[in-house]
Amino acid sequence: MRKIPILIPIPIPLLILLLLPILLSSCTPARASDLDARLQTIIEANHLTPLQSTPQVSADKIALGQYLFFDKELSGNRDVSCATCHQPLVDTVDHLPLPIGSGGIGVAPHRRMGPGKPLVARNTPALFDLGQPEWRTMFWDARVEQLDDGSLTARTSQGPVELPPGLENVVAVQALFPPSARAEMRGFKGDPMRDSPGDVDIFGRANEIAKFQDNDIPAIWGGLWRRIIAIPEYMDLLQKAYPDTPVEQMGPQHLVNAIAAFQIDAYTFPQSPWDRYLAGERRALSTEAKQGALLFYGRAGCSVCHSGNLMTDQRMHNIAAPQIGPGKQPAIEHRDYGRSLITRKDEDIFGFRTPPLRNVTLTAPYMHNGAYDDLESVIRHHMNPARALADYDVMHLPPEVRQRTWISESLNQAMLDRLDPLLQVPADLSDNEMDQLLAFLEALTDPAAKDLRKTIPQRVPSGLPVSDDPAVMRAFLQDKPFVRHP
């Protein structure tokens, strides 16, 4: 007798009914809720919350800060503003591996070096979410820092820096430095590393702040303060921004506090899909991004360093990023020893601050020197630094960076020998897992951060052009008396 298959006598509807629990558990809604539950545990364990929106600050203070941020009056040669490198048209960065400051030509990312002018040694970081209360360091080497007792400090490789009183936060402290850096904003003549008497601005007038020592912040800002208060509109703006203080009692701290207030107000974006998810909106993230989050906080080990709400522990780690560009010290070319230049400690060699990751899809190239153009290469580097260094190809770099790059096996080996043991990203992440991590990083971008045009003012009180377009600059200078400096 032929055997009758057992299933045939069972009516189809009954079969479906019997199999229903199995069917349900394997379809997406059920899996998603399982993902959500696992993520919830992680979110609680890591104390993660959505970013905060901006604190209330007077519109007058923000307006003063906005003008200063875009005003080239704060640069020695009157040719560079903060926005030259932190260009709002391109996401508060310049999309160059290494920035081009004083003497450069053009609008980022098409900006090119001027003849005889240097490249800046490190990549321009984005200015997103600087008002979050967790911030206590600034710069790739955290040389601006808020100590545990709340005091604000800054150091350079030459030692501690004297800061004016009344600075409001690390962002304000930071703003004191770009105008003091010769290659960025201060300008120079001849050797960029020496005192530069004889340097002139775009009108041919003496650059009176060129002559000071690099970390003489009081002298440099004394000069900048005199420039600003010589402009009547700035006197008005200062009085409005700080109505309770007579201008005679003000100083550079009032300028940088306003610059910080502007950056915080203009560039805080607390509505990324990840932030919405943290606020309870479960559908803000795709399943792939949720799986990426599980990896980020789990097996991939990213959150060991990219921890907390800012996704950075604000500590320095050596993950052996390829060394490209001129390096930080003229005496030791093509090397950047990172944090150790500030602390002079052996353990800090090649240490760079873990970068924050909000809106990271917008801010290529990546690493402290812009060595990588895309996020997949960055993650692959974390997975296997030795392989990534061996495979690193300088040909994708712009010529001016490539010409100043000198990678050697011994340098790579020196970095690998000191690799931070906390870097335990598995080398065998699958392509699928890579996609999930990338989807998670994508979910860290607030769509509102993609168009920042409205943060650019039409004009600034000095009357200098806001734009870095060489044609605009030429037209501006055409009818100006040019005083050639002796």
Ligand code: HEC
């Ligand atoms: C020539 C290009 C350039 C100019 C001009 C410039 N910056 Fe930057 N900015 C950089 C670079 C490069 C860094 C990182 C330097 C480092 O860490 O060593 C930086 C760092 C910063 C940071 C720290 C961000 C962080 O996460 O630590 C802030 C904030 C900032 N700049 C704001 C400003 C302001 C305000 C001005 C104008 C007063 C300005 N920048 C002018 C290139 C520039």
Ligand code: HEC
């Ligand atoms: C040991 C600490 C550590 C771990 C673990 C770690 N990172 Fe990083 N990450 C860093 C440091 C430090 C840098 C900057 C290095 C440099 O510029 O020299 C960085 C850079 C990055 C950047 C570039 C961001 C930018 O703005 O330039 C991204 C993206 C990134 N990490 C993502 C990840 C992901 C994803 C993981 C997990 C797969 C991860 N990181 C694991 C420390 C870490």
